[in-house]
Amino acid sequence: MLYADFEKQLDLFTLRVHIEWDQGVFSLFGASGAGKSMTLKCIAGIEKPDRGVIRLDDKVLFDSAKHVNLPPQKRGVGYLFQDYALFPNMTVAGNIKAGLHRLPRRQRDLKAAEFMERFRITELADTKPARLSGGEKQRVALARIFASEPQVLLLDEPFSSLDTFLKWELIPYMKEALQSFSGCSIMVSHDLDEVLSLCDSVSVIQKGVTEPAVDSGAFSEQIKEKLQHAGLYFDKGIIKHD
Amino acid sequence: MDLYPLLNSLRIAAISATVVFFLGIAAAYYIAKCPRIIKGILDVIFTLPLVLPPTVVGYLLMLLFGPRRPVGAFFLDTFGVKLTMQWWSAILAVTVIVFPLMYRTARGAFESFNEDLASAGRTLGLSNTYIFWRIRIPACKQGIIAGVVLSFARALGEYGATSMIAGYTPGKTATVSTAVYNLWRTGNDELAFKWVLINIAISAVVLLCINLVEKPYKRRSG
Numbered sequence: 329m330l331y332a333d334f335e336k337q338l339d340l341f342t343l344r345v346h347i348e349w350d351q352g353v354f355s356l357f358g359a360s361g362a363g364k365s366m367t368l369k370c371i372a373g374i375e376k377p378d379r380g381v382i383r384l385d386d387k388v389l390f391d392s393a394k395h396v397n398l399p400p401q402k403r404g405v406g407y408l409f410q411d412y413a414l415f416p417n418m419t420v421a422g423n424i425k426a427g428l429h430r431l432p433r434r435q436r437d438l439k440a441a442e443f444m445e446r447f448r449i450t451e452l453a454d455t456k457p458a459r460l461s462g463g464e465k466q467r468v469a470l471a472r473i474f475a476s477e478p479q480v481l482l483l484d485e486p487f488s489s490l491d492t493f494l495k496w497e498l499i500p501y502m503k504e505a506l507q508s509f510s511g512c513s514i515m516v517s518h519d520l521d522e523v524l525s526l527c528d529s530v531s532v533i534q535k536g537v538t539e540p541a542v543d544s545g546a547f548s549e550q551i552k553e554k555l556q557h558a559g560l561y562f563d564k565g566i567i568k569h570d
Numbered sequence: 571m572d573l574y575p576l577l578n579s580l581r582i583a584a585i586s587a588t589v590v591f592f593l594g595i596a597a598a599y600y601i602a603k604c605p606r607i608i609k610g611i612l613d614v615i616f617t618l619p620l621v622l623p624p625t626v627v628g629y630l631l632m633l634l635f636g637p638r639r640p641v642g643a644f645f646l647d648t649f650g651v652k653l654t655m656q657w658w659s660a661i662l663a664v665t666v667i668v669f670p671l672m673y674r675t676a677r678g679a680f681e682s683f684n685e686d687l688a689s690a691g692r693t694l695g696l697s698n699t700y701i702f703w704r705i706r707i708p709a710c711k712q713g714i715i716a717g718v719v720l721s722f723a724r725a726l727g728e729y730g731a732t733s734m735i736a737g738y739t740p741g742k743t744a745t746v747s748t749a750v751y752n753l754w755r756t757g758n759d760e761l762a763f764k765w766v767l768i769n770i771a772i773s774a775v776v777l778l779c780i781n782l783v784e785k786p787y788k789r790r791s792g
Contacts, residue, residue: 401693401695416709417705426694429696472694
């Protein structure tokens with residue numbers, strides 16, 4: 329169970345986030361620059377909120393009143409960056425092993441091999457990130473995160489650097505990965521297709537303020553109604569003209 | 571021909587480049603974390619030796635390290651060591667002169683570093699030391715190597731501040747650049763010319779090294 333309730337003053341507006349989420353995929357849906365990435369960075373501990381509380385189950389990650397602010401290393405979050413943030417000087421295998429560097433060598437090698445197998449990137453083991461395609465990078469980044477065994481997954485616009493065609497190939501793959509994950513996931517996106525095909529619950533974020541979350545089915549209905557007023561209709565996540 | 575000036579120049583340049591490698595990287599890394607005003611002031615101070623005439627730097631160093639000046643007198647009284655007119659005195663001068671080159675190139679490299687890589691490392695549980703040495707430095711490798719080679723090249727040619735703090739004693743503090751001036755001044759043109767040729771050869775090799783380092787960098791970004 330992730331509980332986040334915090335505020336942070338930004339240049340253009342104040343970020344006011346309220347998220348309570350147990351299991352499955354939660355989505356923050358909003359325009360670019362609405363504070364989505366900043367929200368994830370605050371949960372991960374990369375940025376510090378001005379005040380508020382972030383809790384993961386019973387573990388307090390951040391509490392301004394009690395002066396608790398755990399570093400990202402101790403928060404147990406897996407963060408999928410927009411550009412995947414693979415370490416350019418390491419191979420695919422090296423990237424995955426980096427997150428396991430505390431394990432003894434043999435165990436580390438076995439675990440890295442296991443996760444490369446699971447994410448179907450074994451044949452890329454000795455390749456440097458610069459030579460990977462966008463989709464491959466995403467798989468390597470996911471393997472690296474899953475191998476480090478986080479309790480929460482944070483996904484920052486996971487498909488924004490891929491073209492639409494590739495995105496449709498990768499969404500089922502991502503869905504499978506997310507379903508196999510036992511903790512909770514938070515995905516931020518400005519893309520309706522992604523949100524409706526991957527997420528269980530949606531909260532709209534506007535100028536840094538999160539609205540109460542709704543079930544993604546209900547959210548899809550809301551969108552449908554809005555579009556009908558404009559003479560458009562909406563089918564399985566794809567907007568079409570009448 | 572006595573090759574002492576060459577040996578002396580090379581060791582001064584090598585030691586200074588090594589010192590400046592660590593100092594420049596540390597300065598470039600920590601200055602990024604300073605508040606804006608302090609950052610501005612420190613940046614001016616760190617870059618000043620690049621634009622000041624080397625004689626001005628030499629003068630300021632003598633104000634500090636001269637045998638009757640605060641630091642110099644302290645070392646002379648407590649350890650019986652004179653800080654000026656030794657072959658290693660030149661290291662003080664050369665390090666100060668060359669520092670801005672390393673600092674500037676390292677800072678440029680750090681500024682183009684994608685901070686998400688460091689954040690990714692932290693969320694994966696990597697220590698800040700690991701991230702610095704295994705992710706940040708390798709990603710900035712090209713810029714840092716270029717900075718070291720450039721510093722080494724400039725260190726080899728330093729004349730102004732070196733001649734003030736270490737002087738010219740053949741077989742003791744003579745460097746290639748001070749040897750050229752003093753041989754020419756005393757009318758030993760033939761020997762001076764030999765040192766000029768040696769100097770040109772070394773500088774050409776160093777510049778060639780810089781180009782070799784920079785080429786793959788450009789190819790990758792372009």
